[in-house]
Amino acid sequence: MKTRSLLIAVALGFTAAFHVAPVLAAGDDSEKTPTCKKGEIWNKKSGKCEKQSSANIDDRNRADYAYSLAKEGRYQEALAVLDTVKNQNDPEVLNYRGYATRKLGRTDEGISYYLRSVAAAPRYAKVREYLGEAYVIKGEIPLAKEQLASIRTICGTDCEEYKDLNEAILQGKKI
Numbered sequence: 630m631k632t633r634s635l636l637i638a639v640a641l642g643f644t645a646a647f648h649v650a651p652v653l654a655a656g657d658d659s660e661k662t663p664t665c666k667k668g669e670i671w672n673k674k675s676g677k678c679e680k681q682s683s684a685n686i687d688d689r690n691r692a693d694y695a696y697s698l699a700k701e702g703r704y705q706e707a708l709a710v711l712d713t714v715k716n717q718n719d720p721e722v723l724n725y726r727g728y729a730t731r732k733l734g735r736t737d738e739g740i741s742y743y744l745r746s747v748a749a750a751p752r753y754a755k756v757r758e759y760l761g762e763a764y765v766i767k768g769e770i771p772l773a774k775e776q777l778a779s780i781r782t783i784c785g786t787d788c789e790e791y792k793d794l795n796e797a798i799l800q801g802k803k804i
């Protein structure tokens with residue numbers, strides 16, 4: 630009964646959030662970001678690698694590049710790039726930090742970043758997918774299914790985030 634009440638409250642919160650909160654992008658997976666050597670960041674504007682400390686690279690560019698590093702398995706480097714982002718409370722920055730730490734085997738730490746991202750942007754489907762995957766790793770399938778239900782309210786059952794988390798839950802695999 631308690632769980633049902635919680636789910637209803639969460640669902641009502643998402644209904645309210647739907648009208649005021651934007652749906653965030655899921656990272657720039659549409660094209661391959663060129664990789665730079667350690668200590669450098671790909672600058673989308675200049676079209677070249679620049680020192681990580683460059684003032685010419687904005688937070689969005691830094692976050693997107695960190696995500697591309699993490700997707701390539703360069704998790705420590707991704708975290709180092711995320712450390713250079715000014716707004717450490719940005720939902721995407723928190724999500725990418727959670728992803729990199731989870732992939733480094735620090736699942737509980739990753740979950741803490743995901744939860745902060747969810748609190749800041751409840752309709753951000755990608756963070757809910759990754760949070761659900763972290764719950765699968767911990768064997769917390771009911772919590773993963775709650776995230777799947779949230780994703781369904783955000784983008785339906787045909788979006789990548791729903792399909793990926795649903796598959797992870799069905800297989801129960803360690804992601």
